[in-house]
Amino acid sequence: MRQPGQSREGVRPVAQEAPGPVPGVVLPPRLLPGQxxxxxxxxxQSRGVTLEAIAQVVLAVQGHYFVNLTLEExxxxxxxVVEKREVQHAVLTGAALDMLAEQRRLPEPLGAILRADDGLYGVDEVMALAVTNIYGSIGLTNFGYLDKEKLGIIGELNRRKGGQVHTFLDDLVAAIAAAAAARIAHQRAGGG
Amino acid sequence: MRQPGQSREGVRPVAQEAPGPVPGVVLPPRLLPGQxxxxxxxxxQSRGVTLEAIAQVVLAVQGHYFVNLTLEExxxxxxxVVEKREVQHAVLTGAALDMLAEQRRLPEPLGAILRADDGLYGVDEVMALAVTNIYGSIGLTNFGYLDKEKLGIIGELNRRKGGQVHTFLDDLVAAIAAAAAARIAHQRAGGG
Amino acid sequence: MRQPGQSREGVRPVAQEAPGPVPGVVLPPRLLPGQxxxxxxxxxQSRGVTLEAIAQVVLAVQGHYFVNLTLEExxxxxxxVVEKREVQHAVLTGAALDMLAEQRRLPEPLGAILRADDGLYGVDEVMALAVTNIYGSIGLTNFGYLDKEKLGIIGELNRRKGGQVHTFLDDLVAAIAAAAAARIAHQRAGGG
Amino acid sequence: MRQPGQSREGVRPVAQEAPGPVPGVVLPPRLLPGQxxxxxxxxxQSRGVTLEAIAQVVLAVQGHYFVNLTLEExxxxxxxVVEKREVQHAVLTGAALDMLAEQRRLPEPLGAILRADDGLYGVDEVMALAVTNIYGSIGLTNFGYLDKEKLGIIGELNRRKGGQVHTFLDDLVAAIAAAAAARIAHQRAGGG
Structure with a gap:
């Protein structure tokens, strides 16, 4: 990785502070946070996952501990969770790998490993861990539980047939749900 | 770990929702966030570290990339960073281990390992990693750099003589500085 | 952390290469690996956990996938797993924190947080993660599952009464079991 | 992720124990470890990185602590390090992402983020962390240091022009070097 703020040529990214383009400095075409x-x-959604479906998983896993928890909360x-840049980057990357594996556009043996969802391939879990931890390490237990029990949409992703590949996405969805559960636990306790 | 919100006896912590004490449920004596x-x-401070000294390390490491960065920012x-519960818990735990090692009140061989700051002991780095990551994985590089170069207060902690033990604290301070640097990078980019 | 091989005073640890003590260099009183x-x-064992009890958890969680798996394997x-230095350091540290919390010899509020096994305290999970990962990231799912379902000895630790504190140990035991399961998965696949 | 040993259809992978194909069970086309x-x-090598070049980085970073360390060791x-499955999977995945970004075959905005090596993109560091940790958490400091200082081949990867993308590979190479340094530190101490 380049250092945050560092441009490709090692030049300080003054363009971020100053108006107007700086010759010779190619800045990342960063989307606005809302975009x-x-x-x-x-x-x-194009991969079959709505935020509502993830919220239902959160309710299933956290409703035991907070009796008045609602689907809306x-x-x-x-x-x-999905507003966090760390999460956005992980989803963009993992979903791209899944889609390219489906389309047989990944180099081998990587494509075959992803299509088989090889149990010894752990990069999906590593990427999910970065999402799980955005509200601290207490998300870890729920992630592991969801990844194994495959509640709701996570199980649906895992069962899909017909050449669909969700090797990364099922872990990422479990991780988003676990991070949301951690956020709720912190907020209910007052602070964060 | 118990699940967030779960009490020692597996009873739902209704006391968090309802006013008044619930017989038989011992809730953690949680301090208010500000406390x-x-x-x-x-x-x-009692271990010789001010937030200002940490801010100076942040400025040293991040001032290269953001020319108008001030000590105040x-x-x-x-x-x-220090308002985050994850960070507070790590500092409470690491500083306690350092102090107990100093006072020779840890069981052996743990006490000796901490007093020697054994290079093969990695629990201090693991705990620091949890702090480093509170604003995402981009803090990792700065943490490793600071932990090796030992800029400012980190080097002072590392050089202290006379029986002082800072095996955990030097890593934790490097991690707080790295997390603060990551926060600044995200904020300067607008979001995060 | 000091760099591996670096002594307290920044002197190269030549004593590790040369016979006889080197004046002024205090080396960590490292136990031999077997010790x-x-x-x-x-x-x-002094905390109520035998390696056999951990092996039973491994069998319970991994026997689904490998039908001929034995308790002996x-x-x-x-x-x-327990031969790994990373694991040994984590157990020494976590068990010491549990015991000191029991004996009310930790500074407050840390002691109270550990005695209550506060669900928002995540340092135990962070330390367990380092153990879980010694055979790669595939241990993560089993760790989370075990930490939540509390099979066998993990549940026993969690239910113990009478002032016993196992805030760290229940996570560490789950992590040792998860790492052992990962080791078995890698070995069965031939390598790794 | 599927559980290790679990096949796509949830059937136990008996084929791994028994000779001959099992109808209806598609096993991952796993290469032999040596392959x-x-x-x-x-x-x-096809991306410009030899194991010798990585070994030179290890010597540069670890030669300070072990005076008689050789390039051969x-x-x-x-x-x-490169024999570990965790490392192999990370390299296959990261290098594929770099190459697809170069060839403009990744979906946007992911392709643009990788081509710009956006400093706020942290998935490369997350993946590198999994490599760094294969010999425990003591590799973390060296990884961060190498990722910032960009010694030897790491700097070469970072400086390459002409449309080459090494967003993942420079971190992965730093991580392999850091893991190798950790291995040497453990071995020199006798065990691990």
Whole structure:
């Protein structure tokens, strides 16, 4: 990785502070935060995942501990998770790998590993861990539980047939749900 | 770990929703968020670390990339980091281990390992990683750099003589600085 | 952390290469690997955990996938996990924190947080994660599942009464079991 | 992720124990460990990275602490790192993303983010962390240092022009070097 703020040529990214383009400095075509979120929500939907379906998983896993928890509060938490840049980057990357594996456009043996959802391939879990941890390490337990029990939409992704590949997406959805659950736990306790 | 919101006896912590004590349910004596932060700042100071000293490390490492960065902006970022519960818990735990090692009140061989700051002991880095990551994985590079180069207060902690033990604290301070740097990078980019 | 191989005073640890003591260089009183393992096994037993009990958890979680898996193979995997220095350091540290919390010898509010096993305290999970990952990230799912379902000895630790504190140990035992399960999965697949 | 050993249809992978194909169970086309390593070495070379170049980075970073360390010992450590399945999977995945970004075959905005090596994109660091940690958390400091200082081949990857993308590979190479350094530190201490 380049250092945050560092441009490709090692020049300070003054363009971020100053108006107007700076010759020779190619800045990342960064979407505005709101655009990026909309793009990620659209991508999730195109892969069969709505934020509501994720919120239902959150309610299933966290409703035991907070009796008055509503689907609406869960949905707000999922929305907040998807606003985080770390989460957006993980979803963009994981979903792209799934789609390219489906379309047989990945180099081998990577494509075959992803299409088989090889149990010894752990990059999907590593990427999910970064999402799980955005509200701290207490999300870890729920992630592991959801990844194994495959509640709701996570199980649907896992069962899909017909050449669909969701090797990354099922973990990422479990991780988003686990992060939303952690957010709710922190908020209910007052602070964060 | 118990699940968030779960009490020692597996009873739902209704006391968090309902007024008044519930017989038989012992709730954690949770400090209010503001009290907790004050406690952590006081603890850091008692170990020779001010938030200003951490802010100076942030400025040293991030000033290269953002030319108009001020010490004041760095201090605000450090303050925000120390408001996070994940960070507070890590500092309380790491500083307690350092102090107990100093006072020879840890069981052996753990005490000796901490007093020698054994290079093969990695629990300090693991705990620091949880702090580093509160604004996402981009803090990782700065953490490793600071942990090796030992700029400013980190180097002072590392050089202290006379029986002082800072095996955990030097890593935790590097991690707080790295997290603050990540926060600044995200904010400067607008969002996050 | 000091760099591996670096002594307290920044002097190169030539004593590790050369015979005889080097004046002025205090080396960590490192136990031999075999001694360290025996010490960790003894410590686990003193806290009520045998390697056999952990092996039973491994069998319960991994027997679904490998029909001919035996308790003996699980025990060998647990033994291999406990030989890893990363695991030994985590157990020494976590068990010491549990015991000091029991004996009310930790500074407050840390002692109270550990005695209550506060669901928002995540340092135990962070430390467990380092153990879980010694055979790669595929251990993560089993860790989360075990930490939530609390099979076998993990549930026993969690239910113990009478002032016993196992805030760290229940997570560490789940992590050792998850790492052993990952080791078995890699070995069955031939390599890794 | 599917559980290790679990097949796509939830059927137990008896085919791994029994000779002959099992109707209806599609097993991952797993390469033998030796084939996989050769494939990864070939892929690294096609991207301009030899194991020798990585060994030189290890020597540069670890030679300070172990005066009699040789390039040969560093190369053996790098070879051992590249034999780990976790590392192989990370390299296959990261290099594929770099190459697809170069060829403009990734969906947008992901392709643009990778081509710009956006400093706020942290998936590369997350993936590198999984490599760094294969010999425990003591690799973390060296990874961060190498990722910032960009010694040797890491700097070369970072400076390459002409449309080449090494957003993942420079971090992965730093991580392989850091893991090799951790392996050497553990071995020199006798065990691990």
């Amino acid at each position: 990026m979120k909309a793009e990620v929500v659209r991508l999730l 869960c949905l707000l938490a999922v929305e907040a | 907790m932060k004050a406690e952590v700042v006081r603890l850091l 760095c201090l605000l970022a450090v303050e925000a | 360290m393992k025996a010490e960790v096994v003894r410590l686990l 699980c025990l060998l995997a647990v033994e291999a | 996989m390593k050769a494939e990864v070495v070939r892929l690294l 560093c190369l053996l450590a790098v070879e051992a």
